[in-house]
């Protein structure tokens with residue numbers, strides 16, 4: 001169930017400015033055509049990718065038409081306890097929904113597709129989504145779970161898609177997920193090159209290098225701006241090929257004596273493909289663990305992106321039938337996310353438990369914004385438990401999916417844009433990108449470093465304006481609800497950590513097993529109590545009902561406590577998707 005109502009005046013959040021109302025509509029841009037570029041997840045952010053390309057004919061914003069590129073989630077800061085996700089702020093689109101011609105997806109990473117299930121119900125589920133095959137499969141899976149029917153259209157790299165005044169040329173590039181694309185977006189005022197996450201892997205494992213010839217053809221046109229992934233811009237040279245870790249990765253698996261666990265980003269299908277190949281070669285069965293990994297591998301198997309048959313797979317429930325050295329587990333949770341499979345294995349809360357002699361390979365970045373300390377906590381704990389841990393880029397067990405300086409130089413050189421606008425990186429990456437661009441001969445006025453909430457306006461005569469702003473709110477997602485987490489709740493969570501707390505006090509007469517008073521229900525840092533009166537009422541009824549079932553003469557306090565706890569936990573999880581700390585207190589009177 002998705003709560004579509006954004007609470008309007010949350011503490012600490014400034015109301016957004018609606019520019020189509022606050023600015024004079026006529027004479028914008030002197031009555032000339034222009035194109036706006038807005039990052040609804042903010043410029044200078046690695047995640048939450050969502051860009052609006054808005055064509056405004058004759059400066060009349062009421063007649064504008066737009067396409068959206070990507071619709072991804074962000075990951076909240078570390079002090080936003082228990083909040084699952086952040087999504088782009090779509091307020092800018094509120095009065096323009098009927099003029100959104102399509103959502104174009106570059107690739108299937110969560111920070112490019114993960115917000116669709118929250119955003120589509122707000123902006124319209126009938127808007128066509130143009131996605132490559134792999135991303136479409138990921139998106140479909142999530143939308144089905146959310147009972148959202150979408151208007152999905154699958155494209156192949158190289159397809160040209162025309163919608164209204166836009167024509168979108170799709171171009172194959174390499175990344176850590178197959179089917180990744182750049183877009184050359186032709187508008188009535190010129191071409192925009194949207195160079196989202198990419199690397200130029202000359203030796204890709206799937207034998208499909210980036211389509212450099214296609215990029216060169218785009219560069220022969222008048223390209224106004226290159227929006228370029230800049231995450232790797234502070235690294236010199238070329239981003240190492242995926243094939244460069246093959247030897248070490250293969251060897252680490254081959255020499256392992258006990259069980260092997262590989263953890264990576266759950267959507268990193270290219271990496272899972274390697275783990276599967278080397279695991280099979282070492283005579284091991286493949287055991288995907290956790291929902292997201294299972295889903296990714298199932299989709300990759302169906303689409304033929306991994307060499308996997310049903311016979312290679314073992315269900316996590318059947319691993320007891322196999323010797324330790326015949327198993328390789330593919331596990332989500334490299335970043336130490338508390339609810340992930342790997343964390344649960346370490347905590348002993350999973351069917352599979354980590355033990356001495358296991359080998360755990362972190363084939364993943366050791367830095368994700370907001371998660372570093374969890375990663376090292378996990379590595380420390382695993383080491384203490386006697387597992388052999390392989391981690392860190394120094395171990396040649398992970399390569400970035402993002403291009404380094406030489407790849408950026410090649411892309412600039414092929415596209416030859418008038419303006420360079422780095423995206424998908426923090427401001428330090430933007431800075432590195434610009435420094436490098438200068439050595440390539442680009443001038444200061446060509447290097448755009450937009451404010452987070454900038455509206456960049458491109459005019460037909462080649463001029464550019466970055467002075468307007470579209471104030472962005474922070475939209476946080478908690479469990480299944482949208483935007484219902486305010487700062488009060490966040491502050492409580494800082495004390496209680498993670499999912500909040502829910503407690504019920506039961507005063508019971510021991511000999512008779514009867515409640516001396518009605519149960520008292522308290523919650524902290526969980527949800528705004530008064531906004532969830534229905535849930536509280538329902539819980540009250542359920543607590544009374546369950547108590548009647550489990551009480552006895554004389555009362556067994558510990559049994560009652562356990563039963564009530566399990567019952568409340570399951571109700572809250574079912575109704576809200578959350579797992580607060582549930583603490584029943586059963587006291588004698």
Ligand SMILES: [Zn+2]
Pocket residue numbers: 107109112175197
């Ligand atoms: Zn990506």
